[in-house]
Amino acid sequence: MRSVGAGECWHKHGSFLEHLVDIYRILKIWKAQDSVCLCGLFHSAYSNSYVNLAIFDPSTGRDVVRGHVGDAAERLIYLFCVVPRQPLIHDDLLFKYTDSEIVEHLAASEVSLKNAKEKGVFNEDEAWRNKIRGLVPENGLTVKHIKTGEDVLVSRRVLAIFLMMTMADFSDQLYGFQDVLFENFDGRLEFVGNNNVALWPGNGKPGLWLNSISRMGAIYSLILREEEIFVEQRKRVSGIEVETDRDEDIELVVPPVFEHCSKVLGAKEQIEARDLYWEAVCDDSKGGQERAEELLLGSIEKNPFVGEPHVVLAQVYLTKGRFEEAEKEAEKGLILMLEWSGPWDKRMSWEGWIAWGRVVLMKAKEQSWPQTSWGVLNLGLVK
Known part of the structure; x- marks a missing residue:
């Protein structure tokens, strides 16, 4: 990828190569199969419905890519690049549900799956099953x-994989610039605005993409549960374990974010949480550490699914000598940031946030914090 110029192509908030490597890392941490992770690494190699980047020409380059990643991964890469992903993921899936409907169907599907697995009870007339099967x-x-x-046939499992990859894709590259570009003022990321004069890179605010990603994760869970029920029923009736023509050799893993794709973050709560966090980290003139603590606690209450507010709050507690609280927040923040495998606050890299979180956790365990500016600047884990 580097040899064909991927490291020199602009892509949202960095280079195309950086983005591809990030997606590979995210999918690896989410425990996706190797073929899926490799699809993430090469996911726009032939260009796709979102970006006009064609590192490899699909008419001449498929054998080259196949030689690097194998048949299974190359097939996913090619499909990912030729399907109309924007309407497929958004118009045909995401926008077909209200947030409250998704939450209701998540709860119902959990009960249905348990009944199928434990009791052999299969009810095909349930509202959630009728809807997801219709879509x-x-x-x-x-x-x-x-x-x-x-015509291109996309199996249900491959569609689920593309939904998960879109979660990873969006989480890695979206930030405040796209909110201004698409006038995403309500936080639902429906791409209805057209502010083509938006200046890159914008002010660096965390983007309002979490509501959208949480809905993707919830629908992914619905597809996965319907698949599990379908396979369980077939196995009990016919004894058939796996049908490869349905891509059942592709494992559907559940990303750890949003409590394993079981929660939906409201668009309003997302905006309020982001704004509270932004005020806490950007404005030191309205009350100091007491005000910062209040703002960060409010942000976490409204959006408990990202790690950076916890890490910043841990530092606030360290400066106050509240070491046990600092340790708790630092640990929580690190866990969440590791689950995402990418930053929500993209002013710093994911690696930078993880390194800083580890320093904060170390100081909390040591029950100490520097008393000088030079002491803060010299913090690190190297002994």
Whole structure:
């Protein structure tokens, strides 16, 4: 990828190569199969419906990519690049549900899956099952190739994989600039605005993408649960364990974010939490550490799914000598940031946030904090 210029292509808030490596890391940490992780690494290699980047020409380069990643991964890469992902993920799935409906269906699907696994009870008339099967039938969807217009069959499992990859993709590259670009003032990220004069890179605020990603994760869970029920019922009736023509050799893992894709973050709460955090970290003139603590606690209460507010709050506690509270917040923040495998506050790299979180946790365990500016500047883990 480096040899063909991926490291020199602009991509949202960095280079294309950085983005591809980030997606690979995210999917690895989420425990996706190797073929899925490799798809993430090369996911826009032939260009796709979101970006006009074609590192490899699909008419001549598929064998080259296949030689690097294998048949299974290359097939996913190619499909990812030729399906109309924006309408497929958003218009045909995400926008078909209200937030409250997703929450209701998540609860119902959990009960249904338990009944299927433990009791062999299968109710095909449940509202949540009827809806998800209507949107994503058991034999997949036929969509149009974005360049040729030919029919392309996308199995239900491959669609689920692309949904998970879109979660990783968006979480890595979206920040405040896109909110201004698409006028995402309500936090639902529906791409309805058109502010083409937005100046890059913007002010660096964390982006309002979490509501959208949480809904993707919830729908991913619905697809996964419907798949599990479908396979369980077939196995009990016919004894068939795996049907490879349905891509059942592709494992559907659950990303750890949003409590394993079981929660939906409201758009309003997302905005309020982001703004409280931003005031805490950017404005030191309105009350000092007491005000920062209040703002960060409010941010965490409204959005408990990202790690950076916990780490910043841990530092506030350290400066006050409240070491046990600092340790608790630092640990929570690190866990969340590791689960995401990428930063929510993209002013610093994920590696930078993890390194700082480890320093804060270390100082909390030591029950000490520097008393001078030079002491803070010299913090580190190297002994």
